[in-house]
Amino acid sequence: MKPPPFSYHAPITVAEAIDLLGRYDGDAKVVAGGQSLLPLLNFRLSRPAALVDINRIPGLDYIRADGGMLEIGAVTRHRAVERSAVVAAHCPLLAEAVRHIGHFQIRNRGTIGGSIAHADPAAELPIVLTALEGEVVITGPGGVRTATASEFFITLFTTSLGSDELVTAVRFPTLGPGTGSAFQELARRSGDFALVAVAAALALDEAGAVRWVRLALGGVDLVPVRAAGAEEFLAGKRPDAATLAEAAALVAGEINPESDLHATAEYRRQLAAVLTGEALETAARRAAEGGECGHA
Amino acid sequence: MHEPVTISCTVNGRHYTRAVEPRRLLSDFIRHDLGLTGTHVGCEHGVCGACTVLLEGDAVRSCLMLAVQADGLSLMTIEGVASPDGTLHPLQAAFREQHGLQCGFCTPGFIMSILQFLGENPAPTDAEIREALSGNLCRCTGYVQIIAAVRQAAAAKAGAPGVG
The missing domain is CATH 3.30.465.10 (Uridine Diphospho-n-acetylenolpyruvylglucosamine Reductase; domain 3)
Structure with missing residues (x-):
């Protein structure tokens, strides 16, 4: 399990990196931390003609x-x-x-x-x-x-x-006062990619009702997806337990996960509902406690 | 550009200059080019943690780095952990006393990871120790004695000074 041969370039400006990428016309890979690319190279799933290493470019770490x-x-x-x-x-x-x-x-x-x-x-x-x-x-x-x-x-x-x-x-x-957010995921082992992961962010109005909410899920489609149906359902409602449970159930219905080696589609749906419920509850509690902006 | 590139780095305080192919993994550079075979190679895709070394004080998988990326940087491997006279580091002594190893293949990776961990968190809880160990696999011990070794090393205030 060793990488295939490639040319190696370590440019020191962004312009130089872009020029190199252009010259290889799609046959070069950018390497930064390498924590995803190096396994692909070691498995020889990726065989680029060149690597453009951007670690030596100053000003990209801030x-x-x-x-x-x-x-x-x-x-x-x-x-x-x-x-x-x-x-x-x-x-x-x-x-x-x-x-x-x-x-x-x-x-x-x-x-x-x-x-x-x-x-x-x-x-x-x-x-x-x-x-x-x-x-x-x-x-x-x-x-x-x-x-x-x-x-x-x-x-x-x-x-x-x-x-x-x-x-x-x-x-x-930055979300600002009156908002709350939370992240939930389940992986089989610590450090593995999530079977399902949920990010929730919401804002409450002065009456404690949801002003807006955003729900994004990973592991349930080919790209991260927003749960627009559940977001719409929650807008204007007070985030009590019954409402959040209903929103979580809506999420399970509006995603399209696939079955694979790691989990069935049904299990992912169920997981999405549970994790959404937990993320929403935490985000609502944090919003009610005064919001996120400025507490360092 | 497939041709060897000359790189220089410091490993365990000693300066090395070598010509390496760009595709040379840092793990293979350490073992084959420098002859420091204490760093072990297990899965070669970043899962097992056996090849963990310190790069500028940070624990990293040496199988997920190219040797050319270490040019100009400072590394520490398991060979640099004990004192020059052979006296074991308190963390190594704790592994021995608590039977934190059997075959020993994974041990260098555990030691390098825990050096950074205890340097940053000298008084960890058991939950924090378990989380910190989760990036290294051991197939012999069942981990219980490794956790005990970390606990002992923390109690001895090991790892805090001189690490990183």
């Missing part, structure tokens, strides 16, 4: 919050996000979700941009991006563009990223 947005550089390690007081204060959902990624040894090395670009439908960060309606910052030969989760995730392990484009940052909106 976490900053301004203008209601948390922006994280693509090469920022999961472990840095997990430990960041800025992330805990401005995007607690992300802080909660990132702890579920692999094991700490994987989080020491794996990157935010890598997880997003790899587009595993059960991975935590794409689910959080979907729930928070964040955006992916992409740099290509023509400059910088952004893509929402639904614009970015096309299907299994497939994104709208061009072969000469690079994910350079990921942005997560």
Whole structure:
């Protein structure tokens, strides 16, 4: 189990990386943390002509919050996000979700941009991006563009990223006062990919009713999905136990999971309902306790 | 560009310069090019944790890194854990005293992972110890004695100074 031969490039600017990607015309792979790519190379499931290693490019490893947005550089390690007081204060959902990624040894090395670009439908960060309606910052030969989760995730392990484009940052909106969020997942073993994972974010009005809610699920389709039916049902209602249970049941009905080696579709449906109920209950409690913004 | 690339890195305080093929895994570089065979190779896809080493103080899977990516960086392997005179590190001593190993294949990976863990969390709960060990597989011990070894090492305030 050794990687096949490839050319190796370690550019020190984004422009140089993009130029290299363009020259290989789709036959080069970007490597950052390598925690998903190296297994694929070792198994020889991936045989790129070249690797473009972006670890040596300065300025892609940062976490900053301004203008209601948390922006994280693509090469920022999961472990840095997990430990960041800025992330805990401005995007607690992300802080909660990132702890579920692999094991700490994987989080020491794996990157935010890598997880997003790899587009595993059960991975935590794409689910959080979907729930928070964040955006992916992409740099290509023509400059910088952004893509929402639904614009970015096309299907299994497939994104709208061009072969000469690079994910350079990921942005997560800060939710603000009166909001709450929660992340729930179940995996067979600690550190495994989730069978089903749910991210919930909601805002309560002064009367304690749901102003808006966003529910995103992973492991139930080819890309992370929003549960629009349940979101619509919850809007304007008080999040009591019976209402949340009804919303959870709606989620089970509106997703399309498949059976595989790890779980049957029926089990995934049931799991989605249970995890949704738990995530909603926690998010509502956190919102009622005063919301998320600014508590570091 | 398939040709060997010359890299330099520091392993256990000693400086090495070697020419490596870009596809050379860091684990194979450590074992075959540097002759440091204490780092073991199990699954070669990041699941078993046997090949764990410290990279700039952080525990990483050396099978999920290329040697060229370690150019200019500092590594620590199991060979660098005991004192130069052979005295075991308190964590190693705890593994021996608590029977935290049988065949020993997984042990270097456990030790390297726990070094970082105890450096950051010198007084862990049992739940935290179990979570920290979850990225390393052992097929002999059933883990109970490994947990006991971590507990003993933590009690001896091992791992806190000089790690990372």
